[in-house]
Amino acid sequence: MKQIKEERTLVLVKPDGVMRGLTGEVIKRIERRGLKVVALKMVQVDRKHLEDHFPKEDSWMERLGEKGLKTFAEYKIDPKEHMGTDDKKQIGKIVKDSLFEYMTSGPIVALVIEGIHAIDMVRKLAGNTLPVFAEMGTVRGDFSVDSPAVANVEKRAIKNIMHASETPEEAANEIDLWFDKDEIHDYQRAEQSVAFDA
Ligand code: ADP
Ligand code: MG
Numbered sequence: 001m002k003q004i005k006e007e008r009t010l011v012l013v014k015p016d017g018v019m020r021g022l023t024g025e026v027i028k029r030i031e032r033r034g035l036k037v038v039a040l041k042m043v044q045v046d047r048k049h050l051e052d053h054f055p056k057e058d059s060w061m062e063r064l065g066e067k068g069l070k071t072f073a074e075y076k077i078d079p080k081e082h083m084g085t086d087d088k089k090q091i092g093k094i095v096k097d098s099l100f101e102y103m104t105s106g107p108i109v110a111l112v113i114e115g116i117h118a119i120d121m122v123r124k125l126a127g128n129t130l131p132v133f134a135e136m137g138t139v140r141g142d143f144s145v146d147s148p149a150v151a152n153v154e155k156r157a158i159k160n161i162m163h164a165s166e167t168p169e170e171a172a173n174e175i176d177l178w179f180d181k182d183e184i185h186d187y188q189r190a191e192q193s194v195a196f197d198a
Contacts, residue, residue: 005196007118008038010174012163015106018042023109026139026162029125034195035115039184044107050100052177055170058089064099065092067130068148075149082153094155102157110178116196119171122164131160 011030013023027037045053054060065088072079079086083094113122127138130148134141140160151158165171175184 005116006114007116007168007171008112008114008175009119009122009165009171010163010178011111011113011122011165012178013109013111014103014159014161014163015108016102016159017161018109019106020143020161022139022143022161025143027111029139030111030113030122033115033121033125034189034191035113035118035121036187036189037111038114038186039112039179040109041179041183042107042109043178045104047100047104049177050103053174054096054099061092061096062088063092064095065089068095068152071130071132071148072152075147077149077153079152091152095152095157098151098155099157102159112175112179112184119165119168123166126160126162126164129160130158134160 011026013026017023017026031037068091069079069086069088071077072082079091083091085091115121125138127134127140129140130146131140131144132147132149134144136142139162143161144159146158146160148158165174
């Protein structure tokens, strides 16, 4: 039980989120859900740091390409005409490059969030990776309209305000990468005993 209550995830307010003044908005939505901020800092990262942050497997890069291709199909856009290829690996490579450019374009606010099912809860409140498909009421659905249909053609990454770990393994690795142990804090949220303790 304690383990579920203390699940941790890494959240990043990406450079567009910081520059648009949405840091507080993201944190507010996390806190009001009952999840706890246990670490917080603003950092400017380099490409090396991002190499360690994003998955190294080819399958992840292909997934980036797939997400773009699905949008092209949905809106009847010809990837070959606009990107010169319809190969998910090729498109994934272009997306990865632009993603690194995007993530180094300004400071990032990094947070460790702790709480019940923190990983899934934060993913849920972030919304779909592609804002064009994100539900209203999610951060990406409320504050962005970006789509691969324009981003991929412009050879830039999707600007979607925040990052959130996808799996327990990803969360553990990312928290290790972004924070030293002594930067992560332990305290009680005041409402905990009323909201979700026995
Ligand atoms: P998520 O951030 O939802 O976990 P991914 O891990 O698949 O999504 O992708 C990492 C980031 O790469 C996304 O948040 C987004 O900024 C960017 N991205 C993903 N797919 C595409 C795409 N098809 N075109 C442009 N950028 C993309
Ligand atoms: Mg991801």
